[in-house]
Structure formats: C-alpha cells, structure tokens
Amino acid sequence: MNPKVVPITSRSRGDSSKSFGEQDDILIAKLRKGQSLKFKAFAKKGFGKEHAKWQCVSAVAFEYDPDNALRHTTYPKPEEWPKSEYSELADDEDKYQADFDPHGKPNKFFFNVESTGALRPENIVLNGLAVLKKKLSDLQTQHSQELQQDGLTIN
Numbered sequence: 262m263n264p265k266v267v268p269i270t271s272r273s274r275g276d277s278s279k280s281f282g283e284q285d286d287i288l289i290a291k292l293r294k295g296q297s298l299k300f301k302a303f304a305k306k307g308f309g310k311e312h313a314k315w316q317c318v319s320a321v322a323f324e325y326d327p328d329n330a331l332r333h334t335t336y337p338k339p340e341e342w343p344k345s346e347y348s349e350l351a352d353d354e355d356k357y358q359a360d361f362d363p364h365g366k367p368n369k370f371f372f373n374v375e376s377t378g379a380l381r382p383e384n385i386v387l388n389g390l391a392v393l394k395k396k397l398s399d400l401q402t403q404h405s406q407e408l409q410q411d412g413l414t415i416n
Contacts, residue, residue, distance in 0.1 A: 316377070317376060317377055317379045317380045317385055318374060318375065318376060318377065318385055319375045319376065319377050320373075320374075320375040321372065321373065321374050321375070322372070322373045323370055323371060323372045323373070324345060324347065324370075324371050325367035325369065325370045325371070326367060327344075327345035327346075327347040327348045327349070327371070328345070328348055328349060328350055328358055328359035329358040329359060330358070330359035330360065330361065330362045330365055331362060331365050331366075331367065332361055336357075336358070339357040339358050340357050342357065344357075345371075347371045372386070374386055
C-alpha cells in the first residue's frame with residue numbers, strides 16, 4: 262500500500278472538525294490534470310432497519326446507576342469491577358459500590374453514542390428524540406380519535 266495515498270475523509274477530518282460530515286458534495290476520487298473517469302452509479306437511499314450499512318451509530322451505551330445503589334446488578338466481587346466515569350464515590354475510599362437504597366429510583370441517565378462519522382453524535386440523539394416525539398404525538402392523536410369514535414358508537 263502506498264503511504265502517500267490517504268482517503269480524502271481522513272485528510273479532511275484533521276483539517277477542521279467543524280466541517281467534517283456536513284458537506285454537500287461527496288468526493289469519490291481526486292484526479293490529476295488530464296485524468297478522467299467513466300462509470301455508471303446508482304444511488305439508493307435506505308435506513309438502518311433494512312441494512313447495517315445505513316446505520317449512523319456504531320455503538321450506544323447507557324447507565325442509570327453508576328454506583329449500583331439500586332442493586333439491579335449483583336457483582337460477585339465488587340472490588341474487581343471498574344468504577345464508572347459517572348461514579349460519585351470518592352476514588353480514595355475503599356468503597357466499591359454505594360449503600361443500598363431500597364426506595365431509590367433512577368433519576369439520571371448517562372448515554373454514550375459513538376458515531377460512524379456520517380453524523381455527529383449530538384445530531385443523532387436530537388434527531389432520534391424528534392422521531393420519538395413525532396411517534397408519541399401520532400399515537401396520542403390516534404388514541405384520542407379512537408376514543409371519540411367509540412364514544413359516538415356507544416351513545
């Protein structure tokens with residue numbers, strides 16, 4: 262492999278992180294003066310449910326109890342488990358998990374989203390929330406319409 266040949270996406274990523282992934286043009290190849298390409302191309306738009314090649318997320322992780330105070334996970338040897346980056350326990354303590362809270366409920370959720378580079382993680386989360394909001398709104402509308410129809414047939 263020629264070390265001088267670098268994919269254009271790798272080059273542009275180092276130049277400015279603000280413009281990476283948000284360009285209108287897709288560069289297929291850079292040609293020298295006098296060179297040309299002749300080919301047929303077919304574009305197909307798809308989504309992640311259909312095939313993994315259209316997914317913009319490579320990994321997602323979440324946690325809601327970084328110190329295991331709710332005991333939803335039982336550790337055989339808590340001292341062997343690494344502390345979460347969101348842990349509120351002091352590093353110098355010999356305490357490996359928080360005290361058990363039988364009436365506790367999760368009130369914070371920590372998400373890590375790793376992107377494939379096609380979209381920024383912030384955009385992925387915001388677009389996902391917008392889709393979820395629309396689906397819930399549609400469900401609520403459909404439910405209220407069904408209730409109105411059932412109310413008319415009963416009377």
